[in-house]
Amino acid sequence: MEKQLTLSEKARFDAKIPRIQKELFEYAASLGGFRTLTDFIINAVQEKANEIIREHDTIITTEKDREIFFNAFNNPAEPNRKLIDTAKRYKKFIEDNK
Numbered sequence: 381m382e383k384q385l386t387l388s389e390k391a392r393f394d395a396k397i398p399r400i401q402k403e404l405f406e407y408a409a410s411l412g413g414f415r416t417l418t419d420f421i422i423n424a425v426q427e428k429a430n431e432i433i434r435e436h437d438t439i440i441t442t443e444k445d446r447e448i449f450f451n452a453f454n455n456p457a458e459p460n461r462k463l464i465d466t467a468k469r470y471k472k473f474i475e476d477n478k
Contacts, residue, residue, distance in 0.1 A: 402417075405417060405420065405421065408420065409421075
């Protein structure tokens with residue numbers, strides 16, 4: 381789901397934050413080996429955005445899977461010809477090998 385940006389697609393983002401918070405972020409950026417505070421912030425926000433999207437997608441997938449499972453359980457399809465033939469072969473195999 382990550383989108384790669386080209387230079388022509390970039391946009392500016394500005395934020396005013398308390399000085400103490402900026403100092404904390406700068407300290408974390410330096411400890412993390414980031415070249416600039418901007419690099420650190422972009423990296424952190426990107427990671428968090430990806431995490432939120434993954435969690436959302438997992439929840440949606442889980443809900444859909446649950447719905448499909450319970451629908452199949454509560455409204456089973458009639459067995460098709462292949463399943464009926466396989467069941468007959470299995471029953472004969474069991475009877476022949478008693």
